[in-house]
Amino acid sequence: MMSAASLRTMLDDGQPVTKHHPWPRVIVTAELWNALLDGLASSDWTMLGLWGEIGMAHLALYEDSSETIIVASLSCPDGRFPSVGRIHSPAQRLERTMADLIGLQPIGAPDYRPWLDHGCWPVRHPLGAATAPTGMRSPYRFLPAEGESLHQIPVGPVHAGIIEPGHFRFTANGETVVRLEQRLGYVHKGIESLLSGATIDQAARWLGRVSGDSTVAYALAFVRAVEAATKTVVPDRAHWLRALMAELERLANHCGDIGAICNDAAFALMLAHCAVLREKILRASAECFGHRLLMDCIVPGGVIADLSVDGVKTVRALMAELRRDFPPLVELYDNTASLQDRTVNTGFVRPALIKQFGCGGTIGRAGGRAFDARRWPGYPPYDQLTFETPLLTDSDVNARVWLRIHEVQQSLHLIEQILQQLPMGPVYMELNRPGQICEGMALIEGFRGDILVWLRLNADNTVARCHPRDPSWFQWPLLEAAIENNIVADFPICNKSFNGSYSGHDL
Amino acid sequence: MRKLLLQNLLQSPLTIPPPPPSEAALTELAAKINRATQRRLGRSLSIRQVDAGSCNGCELEIHALNNAFYDLERFGFHIVASPRHADVLLVTGPVTVNMKEALERTYAATPDPKWVVAVGDCGRDGGVFAGSYACVGGISAVIPVDLHIPGCPPTPMQLLQGLLALLQAQESR
Numbered sequence: 144m145m146s147a148a149s150l151r152t153m154l155d156d157g158q159p160v161t162k163h164h165p166w167p168r169v170i171v172t173a174e175l176w177n178a179l180l181d182g183l184a185s186s187d188w189t190m191l192g193l194w195g196e197i198g199m200a201h202l203a204l205y206e207d208s209s210e211t212i213i214v215a216s217l218s219c220p221d222g223r224f225p226s227v228g229r230i231h232s233p234a235q236r237l238e239r240t241m242a243d244l245i246g247l248q249p250i251g252a253p254d255y256r257p258w259l260d261h262g263c264w265p266v267r268h269p270l271g272a273a274t275a276p277t278g279m280r281s282p283y284r285f286l287p288a289e290g291e292s293l294h295q296i297p298v299g300p301v302h303a304g305i306i307e308p309g310h311f312r313f314t315a316n317g318e319t320v321v322r323l324e325q326r327l328g329y330v331h332k333g334i335e336s337l338l339s340g341a342t343i344d345q346a347a348r349w350l351g352r353v354s355g356d357s358t359v360a361y362a363l364a365f366v367r368a369v370e371a372a373t374k375t376v377v378p379d380r381a382h383w384l385r386a387l388m389a390e391l392e393r394l395a396n397h398c399g400d401i402g403a404i405c406n407d408a409a410f411a412l413m414l415a416h417c418a419v420l421r422e423k424i425l426r427a428s429a430e431c432f433g434h435r436l437l438m439d440c441i442v443p444g445g446v447i448a449d450l451s452v453d454g455v456k457t458v459r460a461l462m463a464e465l466r467r468d469f470p471p472l473v474e475l476y477d478n479t480a481s482l483q484d485r486t487v488n489t490g491f492v493r494p495a496l497i498k499q500f501g502c503g504g505t506i507g508r509a510g511g512r513a514f515d516a517r518r519w520p521g522y523p524p525y526d527q528l529t530f531e532t533p534l535l536t537d538s539d540v541n542a543r544v545w546l547r548i549h550e551v552q553q554s555l556h557l558i559e560q561i562l563q564q565l566p567m568g569p570v571y572m573e574l575n576r577p578g579q580i581c582e583g584m585a586l587i588e589g590f591r592g593d594i595l596v597w598l599r600l601n602a603d604n605t606v607a608r609c610h611p612r613d614p615s616w617f618q619w620p621l622l623e624a625a626i627e628n629n630i631v632a633d634f635p636i637c638n639k640s641f642n643g644s645y646s647g648h649d650l
Numbered sequence: 651m652r653k654l655l656l657q658n659l660l661q662s663p664l665t666i667p668p669p670p671p672s673e674a675a676l677t678e679l680a681a682k683i684n685r686a687t688q689r690r691l692g693r694s695l696s697i698r699q700v701d702a703g704s705c706n707g708c709e710l711e712i713h714a715l716n717n718a719f720y721d722l723e724r725f726g727f728h729i730v731a732s733p734r735h736a737d738v739l740l741v742t743g744p745v746t747v748n749m750k751e752a753l754e755r756t757y758a759a760t761p762d763p764k765w766v767v768a769v770g771d772c773g774r775d776g777g778v779f780a781g782s783y784a785c786v787g788g789i790s791a792v793i794p795v796d797l798h799i800p801g802c803p804p805t806p807m808q809l810l811q812g813l814l815a816l817l818q819a820q821e822s823r
């Protein structure tokens with residue numbers, strides 16, 4: 144283990160970038176970059192993100208012991224940088240993406256296969272030199288799995304349900320999965336390219352559609368990054384209303400997920416009831432803010448509409464209903480042994496792997512990793528609210544169900560506090576226009592885990608570069624590990640207990 | 651214990667909900683869909699949902715059609731797992747370049763007669779993603795579309811209304 148202040152001390156040797164908020168960004172030499180990678184492998188640091196732009200690679204790191212977040216940037220004018228994935232496997236898919244989108248080459252990377260680029264786009268390196276594609280695309284090489292009596296089951300991209308597309312290649316020995324290899328990228332929409340050059344308002348609409356189920360969390364991450372960059376102080380009431388929306392979104396998704404996981408164990412009763420709760424939450428959301436999923440309700444500078452007196456009543460009534468209707472469902476889950484027979488010990492993920500990947504959200508906290516961005520780095524108004532961060536260690540499907548149950552209870556508690564303490568005042572504030580290039584960053588706890596948004600604004604307040612990093616980046620790979628030695632038939636329930644975002648990942 | 655619980659739960663109004671009384675519109679729709687569906691297809695219409703690059707917002711609302719409030723199946727609509735069983739493809743998203751082939755193949759795998767409903771603003775013309783190098787933009791750029799249901803995402807009510815409109819359009823052909 145390195146000493147507590149090591150990350151900060153190491154980066155003292157770098158060249159700090161001014162106008163990057165709220166955490167520091169430093170330009171590092173290749174030597175320092177390599178030293179950071181060694182640190183990543185041997186210390187308690189977590190990689191929060193890895194992204195690039197033409198001529199530069201950015202690595203966001205978090206040091207647990209000193210609660211430090213830092214972005215290290217390596218200039219790579221020749222388009223090559225020392226691979227992070229070589230030492231730290233969670234970086235591999237991100238690096239393959241950097242190579243696909245920007246043309247940055249991770250030197251020494253263990254895997255050079257394309258990731259999001261399936262060879263069909265009309266352009267190569269759309270975020271980089273954007274050249275015309277050349278030559279024939281070669282078929283994707285799946286990793287070999289060799290052994291006696293192994294067989295392969297290819298699944299997707301179109302799945303048998305109302306679900307996003309992705310490809311899963313199972314290698315099985317009879318019933319037992321020996322290896323799962325994912326191939327994603329099917330829903331890549333080119334969002335990062337759209338964002339470059341967009342106005343802040345346009346960008347906010349795209350950010351709200353990176354992953355529809357997390358539209359509030361993404362919008363919040365984006366506006367907080369913008370507000371950090373432009374040093375805009377939004378009114379208090381806006382913070383509180385944003386938190387209300389974020390908790391409504393968390394409630395709706397957790398209710399939906401609890402039902403859907405149980406449904407994948409053929410326990411449809413739970414789905415039926417949870418879906419009703421979810422619907423009630425969406426209706427209340429629409430009543431209060433005008434959109435069932437609360438899309439575009441959080442805007443740079445505040446929120447789109449204030450919560451009326453009737454809105455407060457609506458949310459209060461919703462809370463009372465949930466307080467009445469949710470506990471019997473918890474009891475039902477708790478008392479249904481046949482259901483737990485499917486969830487207990489299924490889809491176990493090693494806590495060490497969760498830690499290494501910096502896997503957040505329900506998967507992380509069901510596997511012993513306590514990280515919750517609402518608590519740290521934290522953002523208003525959570526510092527004025529009391530809530531627990533539920534933590535479990537079993538790291539199986541059952542733990543992930545329970546974690547969601549506990550988080551529903553916490554969200555109810557949070558919303559009640561928000562209604563009680565909601566300050567009065569305006570809900571919107573015009574953004575500052577610094578008139579110069581500035582950068583901002585935010586880390587927000589969505590229902591799925593921590594969402595990172597990093598951006599640079601031009602002097603005219605348009606977006607120069609914006610990178611949203613979905614929590615799924617560090618969760619999808621763990622699903623490959625979770626399904627190993629489980630039976631093929633348990634894949635749906637494992638997958639649902641993860642509920643990774645395809646759209647958020649593919650961008 | 652569990653039996654008791656189940657009984658309690660089953661007796662609650664949630665389990666067998668009539669369309670909520672406040673929703674006259676929904677009830678009205680229900681009657682219309684019943685008559686029209688029956689005229690055209692007897693009692694059932696199988697729907698296969700295809701995500702051709704959506705942000706997953708549209709999927710959430712399509713899911714909601716199955717909850718007790720909307721209870722899609724009472725109208726004779728049934729969501730099926732394979733295009734081979736489907737009468738209707740319910741397609742979302744701006745058709746990402748990476749999903750184009752899968753969408754074409756899903757369409758080819760659906761037996762005739764078949765209808766395609768493009769869901770959401772993305773499904774109509776690419777929506778907010780129109781113009782991206784990674785999106786074809788609109789379902790009808792790839793396969794023939796019979797109906798567009800706008801919205802971002804369309805609400806379950808709009809989806810129900812759209813499915814009804816599809817039936818009426820087919821009738822008048």
Ligand code: SF4
Binds near residue numbers: 703705708773778804
């Ligand atoms: S129409 Fe809106 S909700 Fe539907 S996929 Fe497009 S962006 Fe998402």
